[in-house]
Amino acid sequence: KIKLLILISLILLIIINNSNAISINEIKGESCYAGGLLSSCCEHCSRSQCIEKGCCFDSSPEQKLKNLNESVGAGAGSIYNCFYPNPPVDGYKVVTMRETIYGLEGTLQLIDGTKLYGQDLFNLAIRVFIETENRIHIKIFDPTNSRWEVPGIIKVPVGGKRPTRLNYHFSWINEPFSFGVTRIVDGMVIFNSSRDQNSDIAPFNGLIFKDQYIELSTQLPQQPNIYGLGERATSLKLNAAGRIYTLWNSDHATPPLINLYGSHAFYIDVRPKTETSEAGAHGVFMLNSNGMDVWVGPGALTWRLIGGIIDMYVFVGPTPSKVVTQYLEVIGNPIMPSYWSLGWHQCRWGYKNIADLQNVIDQYAANQIPLDTIWTDIDYMDNYKDFTFDQTNFPTDQMNEFVEQLHNNGQQYVLITDCGIPNITNYDAWTKGLELDIFIKDNKGKNPFMGVAWPGTVAWPDFLHPNATKYWQDQLQMLWNQVPFDGLWIDMNEPCSFTVVNDKTEKLGFDPVNPPYEIDNLAIHAPLNFRTIDSDAVHYLTIEYNIHNLYGFSEANVSAIAMKNIRNKRALVISRSTYPSHGNFAGHWLGDNRSDWPDLYLSIPGILNFQFFGIPLVGADVCGFSGAATEELCARWTELGAFYPFARNHNSDTSPDQEPYVWPKVAEIARTILLVRYSLLPYYYTLFYFAELNGETVARPLFFEFLSDSNCLDLDTQFLIGSGLMISPVIKPKERFVNVYFPAARWYDFFTFLEMTNGAATEMTLSTPLENIQVHLRGGTVIPTQTPSLTTAQSRLNPFQLLVPLNESLSAFGSLYLDDGDSLDVKQTKKYTLINFVASSNSLSSLIINKGYSGASKIALEQVNIIGIQGNPTKVELNRVAINFNFINNTIIAKLNDITIDTPFTLDWMF
Numbered sequence: 001k002i003k004l005l006i007l008i009s010l011i012l013l014i015i016i017n018n019s020n021a022i023s024i025n026e027i028k029g030e031s032c033y034a035g036g037l038l039s040s041c042c043e044h045c046s047r048s049q050c051i052e053k054g055c056c057f058d059s060s061p062e063q064k065l066k067n068l069n070e071s072v073g074a075g076a077g078s079i080y081n082c083f084y085p086n087p088p089v090d091g092y093k094v095v096t097m098r099e100t101i102y103g104l105e106g107t108l109q110l111i112d113g114t115k116l117y118g119q120d121l122f123n124l125a126i127r128v129f130i131e132t133e134n135r136i137h138i139k140i141f142d143p144t145n146s147r148w149e150v151p152g153i154i155k156v157p158v159g160g161k162r163p164t165r166l167n168y169h170f171s172w173i174n175e176p177f178s179f180g181v182t183r184i185v186d187g188m189v190i191f192n193s194s195r196d197q198n199s200d201i202a203p204f205n206g207l208i209f210k211d212q213y214i215e216l217s218t219q220l221p222q223q224p225n226i227y228g229l230g231e232r233a234t235s236l237k238l239n240a241a242g243r244i245y246t247l248w249n250s251d252h253a254t255p256p257l258i259n260l261y262g263s264h265a266f267y268i269d270v271r272p273k274t275e276t277s278e279a280g281a282h283g284v285f286m287l288n289s290n291g292m293d294v295w296v297g298p299g300a301l302t303w304r305l306i307g308g309i310i311d312m313y314v315f316v317g318p319t320p321s322k323v324v325t326q327y328l329e330v331i332g333n334p335i336m337p338s339y340w341s342l343g344w345h346q347c348r349w350g351y352k353n354i355a356d357l358q359n360v361i362d363q364y365a366a367n368q369i370p371l372d373t374i375w376t377d378i379d380y381m382d383n384y385k386d387f388t389f390d391q392t393n394f395p396t397d398q399m400n401e402f403v404e405q406l407h408n409n410g411q412q413y414v415l416i417t418d419c420g421i422p423n424i425t426n427y428d429a430w431t432k433g434l435e436l437d438i439f440i441k442d443n444k445g446k447n448p449f450m451g452v453a454w455p456g457t458v459a460w461p462d463f464l465h466p467n468a469t470k471y472w473q474d475q476l477q478m479l480w481n482q483v484p485f486d487g488l489w490i491d492m493n494e495p496c497s498f499t500v501v502n503d504k505t506e507k508l509g510f511d512p513v514n515p516p517y518e519i520d521n522l523a524i525h526a527p528l529n530f531r532t533i534d535s536d537a538v539h540y541l542t543i544e545y546n547i548h549n550l551y552g553f554s555e556a557n558v559s560a561i562a563m564k565n566i567r568n569k570r571a572l573v574i575s576r577s578t579y580p581s582h583g584n585f586a587g588h589w590l591g592d593n594r595s596d597w598p599d600l601y602l603s604i605p606g607i608l609n610f611q612f613f614g615i616p617l618v619g620a621d622v623c624g625f626s627g628a629a630t631e632e633l634c635a636r637w638t639e640l641g642a643f644y645p646f647a648r649n650h651n652s653d654t655s656p657d658q659e660p661y662v663w664p665k666v667a668e669i670a671r672t673i674l675l676v677r678y679s680l681l682p683y684y685y686t687l688f689y690f691a692e693l694n695g696e697t698v699a700r701p702l703f704f705e706f707l708s709d710s711n712c713l714d715l716d717t718q719f720l721i722g723s724g725l726m727i728s729p730v731i732k733p734k735e736r737f738v739n740v741y742f743p744a745a746r747w748y749d750f751f752t753f754l755e756m757t758n759g760a761a762t763e764m765t766l767s768t769p770l771e772n773i774q775v776h777l778r779g780g781t782v783i784p785t786q787t788p789s790l791t792t793a794q795s796r797l798n799p800f801q802l803l804v805p806l807n808e809s810l811s812a813f814g815s816l817y818l819d820d821g822d823s824l825d826v827k828q829t830k831k832y833t834l835i836n837f838v839a840s841s842n843s844l845s846s847l848i849i850n851k852g853y854s855g856a857s858k859i860a861l862e863q864v865n866i867i868g869i870q871g872n873p874t875k876v877e878l879n880r881v882a883i884n885f886n887f888i889n890n891t892i893i894a895k896l897n898d899i900t901i902d903t904p905f906t907l908d909w910m911f
Contacts, residue, residue, distance in 0.1 A: 041082045050082035054242055054297065057082050088195060089114055090176035091206025092124060097172065102159045103136075104128035104170070107143070108177055114205070117213035117516040124209055128170060130162035134317075134326050136170055136181055140209065140216075140310040148308045148546040150289045151464070153581045155332040168316045176206045181314045183282065188271060190282040191314050192219040204300050211510055213517045214305040216312075218284075221271065222298045225713050228267035228283075228612050229294050231260040231578070233593075236605035236701060236716035238267075242297035246520045249549050249577050251496035251531045253592040253626065254599065258523045261494055261591050262578035263549040264613045265292065267301075268323050270703065272710045279707045283315040283323035285330065289549045289579070291519045291528060306515050307546055320704045321696065328614045328695030334583035335560075336692045337617050338570040339821030340412055341487065341587075342681050343372025343792040344674050345648035346659060347414075351379055353393035354402055360659060361406070367661040370674040370790045373412040375489060375648070384454035386417045387429050387479040399483045410793025414487035414572065417476075419495055419555055420458030423450065429475050433459065436467040441538040449537040451497030460495050460533065463554035464547070465540040472555075473562035480566050487572030488559050493552040494577045497532055512536045512545035552577020560585035569822045574646070578615060587617030587646055595624025595655065600637050601731040605716045607644060611697040616688065619646035623658045626651070631663040632733060632770065638666060639773035640729040642673040643721060645684065645698045669771050676775075678788035678795050680725070682816060686784065687722045689817035689834075698722070705778075706743035709761060715741060724781025724805070724814070725750070728766075728774035738768045746779030746868055748805050753777075753867045753891045759808055779868055780807030782814025782837040787862070796821065796855075799862035800901045804839050806868040811840040816901070818853045826852075833902050839866070844907040856902040864907055866892040875910040885909075 041055035050057040090111045097106035106126045113120030125143035130136060137158065141147060168190075172179040178194035193216060195204060208215035220226070226238045229245045233254040238245065247263035254260060265286040273279040286292070290307035303310075315326040328334075346364070351357055357374055364371040380399075382388035389396050403413045421429050421439070433439050439448035439459040448459035461468055476488070512535045518525045528535040528545070535545040556575040563571035573586040582588070590606045593599040603620035610618040622641035623634040629651070638660055641647050651658050660670035687698045697704065700720045703712035718728045718741065726747070728740040744761040748754065756764065756776060766774055777783065783805075787798035804812050819832040826832045833856045834849040844864065869890050876885040876894050886893040892909055899905060 045082040051242075053082070055082050088205045089208065091208055092177045093175035094172065094177050097126075097174075101161055102127075103130040103162055108140070108207075111176055111206075113210075114208060118210040121209045121211070124207075129158060130166065130170070131156065131158075131160070132326075132329070133163050133165050133167050134315060134322070135329070136168060136314050138179070138310070138312050138314070140207070142209075142309070148290070148542050149311060150287050150308070150550070151541065153287065153579075154330055155581070155584075156330055168314075178206065181316075183280065183316050183318060185318060186277050186280055188277065188280055188282075189219070190269070190316065191284065193217055194219070204302060209310075210516075212306050212515045214308070214310060215302060216310055217300050217302040220269070220296075220299055220301050224296070224298075224301075225270040225272065226267050226296055226301070227270070228264065228609065229296075230264045230609045230613065231262040231606075232257055233260065233590075233599070233602045233606060235714075236608055237714050238296055240296045240298065242295070244520045245294045245296060246292070246523075247294070247549065248291040248519055248521050248528065249494040249532075249552065249579075250522060251492065251494045252522060254590065254594070254602070256598075256602070259521065261576045262552070262582070262588070262613075263289070264578070264580055264609075265294070265303075266327060266580065266613065267294075268320055268612060270320065270707070270713060272713065273708045279710075280318040281320040281323050281707065282317045283327055285313040285315070285327055285580070287311040287313070287580075290546055291521070291548070293519050304517065304519070306517055306519060319707055321700070324612055324614070324697060325695040327612075328583075331581040331614055332584040333693070333695045334614055334616050334688075334691050335585055336570065336688055337587070338572055339681070339685060339796065340372050340792045341572045341617070341646070342684050342688075343647075344370050344642075344677070345373045345375060345414070345646075345650075346371055347375030347377065347648055347650040348653075348658075349377035349379065349651070350653035350655075351376055354395075354398050357402060361409075361411075363659065363661045365790070367667045367671065368790065369660055369667060369670045370678050370788070371411065372792050373414055373487070374406070375414045375416070375650070377416050377653075378418065378454055379653075380415060384418075385422060385424070385427065385429070386419075386455075387475045389482060396482045403483055403485070410791040412486035413483075414489055414574075415483075415485050416489040416491055417479075417559075418453060418492040419460055419490070419551075420451070420453035420455065420492065420497075421461065422455035422458050423448070424455075428478070430459075432471060432474065433461060436465075436471050438462055438465045438467045438471050440533065440544070443534065443536040443538065445538040449533060451533060452499040453492060453497060458497075460551075461555075462539045463551070463558045468554075469558050469561055472558045473565060476559070476562045477566055486567070487574070488563055490552070490555055490559055490573060490575045493555050493575060494532055494548075495551050497529075512543055515545075550579055553579035553582050556582055556586035557584075564824065568824070570824060574617075578610075578613070580613065583613070583615035583617070586615075588615050589618065589646065589648065589650075590620040592625045592652075593621055595627035595629040595633060595651070595658070597633065597731065597733055599624055600633065600640065600729075601717065603640070603644075604719055604729075604731075607699055608701050608716065608719060611699050614695070616691050616698040617646050619644035619648055621650040622647065623649055624651065624655075626655060628656050629658040631666060634658055634660070634663065635666045635669050635770055636730050636773075638670050639673050640727070640731075642670075642677040642773075643725075643727045643775075645688075647677065665770070672771070673773065675788040678792065679785045680721075680783070681792060681795065682784040682786050682800065682818075683722065683725070686815055686817040690815075702726075702741075702743060706745075709743045711741060711761070712743060720778075722781065722783075724778045724783050726776045726778060728776070730768050730773070736767065736769055737765050738774055739763055739765050740774050740776070742776070746805065746807055748777040748779065748867050750775035750777050753805075753865065753889045755868060755890065777803060777805040777867065778807075779805045780812050781805065782812050782839065784814065784816040784837075792821075797859065799860040801863040802837060802844075802861070802865065804837070804844055804864065804866045806839065806866070809840075810842075810868075810870065811838075812844075813838055818856045818901070820853065820855060835902065842909050842911075846903075846905050848902060848904055851902055853902075857900050859901050861896055861899050861901045861903070861905075863896065864892075864894045866894070866907075866909065869909070871911045873909045873911055877908045877910075879905055880908075
């Protein structure tokens with residue numbers, strides 16, 4: 001059949017003229033032959049030349065189409081080996097469309113479809129919800145048969161009364177059906193599914209909607225700036241040269257570009273400043289948990305979903321930070337972490353007994369390196385069984401003594417749990433799981449689905465089962481009763497199965513095991529069940545095919561609930577697998593990276609991406625997980641990791657030791673830079689407060705603050721903490737200089753307060769010896785700091801300082817949030833203190849917004865540094881009383897006496 005299809009296509013190709021109808025179908029496999037006539041793209045092209053043109057390549061008519069992507073070279077004289085993909089199909093037309101109280105509703109009817117991937121649905125329904133002035137919600141679905149929709153993610157009501165004022169306009173074309181969203185303030189079309197045959201935008205398919213294949217496209221600029229669509233290890237700005245980004249949670253290490261542990265079908269589109277318009281940003285979120293490919297190329301972006309419905313949100317922006325805030329209004333703002341979770345964490349797979357743990361604690365103390373929390377990997381378990389301790393190497397009586405010692409030192413203990421439960425007789429987690437019927441079932445829906453993980457043959461809890469929360473909390477409670485751990489690390493929760501042992505003997509009405517469209521899983525079109533559960537396994541709500549990407553999210557949710565109930569404090573849950581809304585209750589680490597320089601760099605865009613996804617509590621394994629870290633690499637990575645929102649050194653059981661005290665030079669660097677981190681924790685903690693309150697980011701790329709500066713759009717080797725602190729690490733070996741780009745602002749060296757620029761954008765090459773990292777203050781942001789100690793518990797008792805770098809108008813603003821660091825419901829009970837600091841007109845004032853944390857009245861405000869003074873001050877007054885001060889490097893250094901951080905004050909300086 002394939003040979004016949006090619007022969008017919010080649011004959012037709014001779015007859016017809018060259019066509020400009022370029023589909024954005026995947027340039028490989030059968031999608032290049034999805035129907036319609038083929039026409040020559042270029043003569044005598046090599047494979048690479050053909051693919052660069054966005055065309056399909058086949059080296060010979062006899063070659064099987066599925067191997068098309070692997071072909072090499074074109075035969076001399078061949079004129080049909082490079083051809084345009086199919087002419088695009090029209091899809092649907094509008095039959096009815098009417099206004100409703102919430103927006104619009106209508107019906108669509110099929111005009112034409114594609115021959116691949118199954119039968120097109122003939123009738124569709126559309127609902128358009130005008131939800132807020134900056135957010136529109138579009139659903140397209142089967143009006144006759146119920147289809148899978150994602151449960152429990154959305155935090156706002158659907159279908160309410162629409163607002164009277166809008167910052168966008170929704171429009172549609174009846175035939176063929178397409179729709180668009182235009183931002184009113186600048187007239188920018190931010191979503192456009194129409195095919196403009198007369199433009200340089202490659203025409204694409206109209207809407208395609210089948211049982212197991214849905215396709216929807218939107219126009220993009222020829223050189224788009226697209227961010228998001230994670231999780232993967234890649235540059236911050238996505239390659240838009242015609243690349244597929246697959247979303248299907250996988251247990252894999254972190255090679256660049258392939259789909260990793262989480263799925264976030266959300267992107268930010270930045271349109272740069274032009275002669276006629278200001279720079280702007282908008283966002284799109286596709287609420288769909290099925291596997292998908294997202295094709296991003298010059299002129300277009302295409303969603304290809306293998307199930308569910310189209311359930312999408314468009315966010316108007318017009319700035320990146322507003323896009324994230326608008327997105328988090330839908331999926332929920334992130335949690336406020338415990339204060340100690342922002343300290344430094346030490347872990348490794350390979351701490352074999354309590355003596356190893358005690359040695360780590362002792363070595364940190366001996367080297368005077370800050371440490372808040374020690375973690376154990378699966379080593380502590382009895383034969384890798386969850387909720388157990390190895391009584392030989394980690395006997396519970398000695399573990400209790402060890403944890404009590406940690407708590408007395410103001411330190412914490414976190415342990416790991418995996419989600420695979422072994423089928424062992426008299427093992428409580430197994431027998432209780434059977435009693436409560438909470439395990440995922442095989443494709444017959446009767447017996448637990450069995451796979452293989454660290455303990456051997458295992459089943460997996462269905463965390464969306466109504467009994468799952470009780471089951472999981474009971475098991476964690478029994479574990480906590482043995483040893484009172486402080487946080488939970490959940491791993492292998494994509495979920496991961498080393499081997500699939502079930503036989504597939506039955507099929508459903510459709511094929512979830514071998515769907516007609518193969519997403520590009522792991523960049524090799526790997527089967528959906530590669531190193532995971534079979535996609536026809538039965539959950540309480542649906543089958544694995546629909547719910548796979550929700551597994552880690554659902555486990556994190558249940559784990560956070562359990563930990564809050566057990567400890568009656570905030571829950572620290574760090575998870576490998578994620579999904580939108582995960583940040584409501586948990587954090588994330590970037591997974592099994594490598595001890596090499598490329599992965600050091602890739603940690604920066606990885607952390608920034610998760611700020612977009614609403615999971616600001618994120619970090620990478622400092623010094624790398626696998627391989628052997630060198631002294632230089634670990635030194636540079638420690639310097640960088642000291643500024644991650646979540647900072648943990650961790651590596652594998654087969655790697656050499658890499659704790660910072662292993663190398664004297666790294667110990668020295670860690671001692672210095674981690675004390676810097678601890679001094680900045682009041683600033684970090686305040687940023688997390690505003691993340692929880694307003695959906696703001698903690699770390700952010702430079703273009704979030706400097707949108708009109710096109711140099712920032714590709715920049716992912718530097719990043720900001722909040723709006724006021726810029727980090728520019730060394731990311732290559734043997735380098736002792738770093739190129740730092742300073743956008744237009746006043747910038748100051750964090751360590752010396754020397755002003756770096758005259759306010760204009762500039763790039764500078766700065767000397768950066770091994771023991772240094774480039775950190776700069778941005779004028780205009782007040783940064784609260786605190787004298788650091790070796791734990792957060794000790795640091796929280798120390799005096800405060802304020803860094804007040806002035807901007808071009810000689811002003812600055814900042815805030816400080818304080819509470820007890822671990823209690824629940826402090827916002828509701830008002831047991832927190834919030835202070836604003838405002839500097840302008842040669843004066844700095846503190847404004848007490850809320851004064852509910854009693855501990856603040858016991859901590860002194862010791863010093864204020866006013867940075868960037870123009871002129872020579874002659875007098876400084878605190879509350880109209882003259883005080884002593886020093887003036888160095890254009891900085892007023894004012895020592896304050898007998899004033900606490902929550903005391904209102906005014907500091908004036910005169911010339």
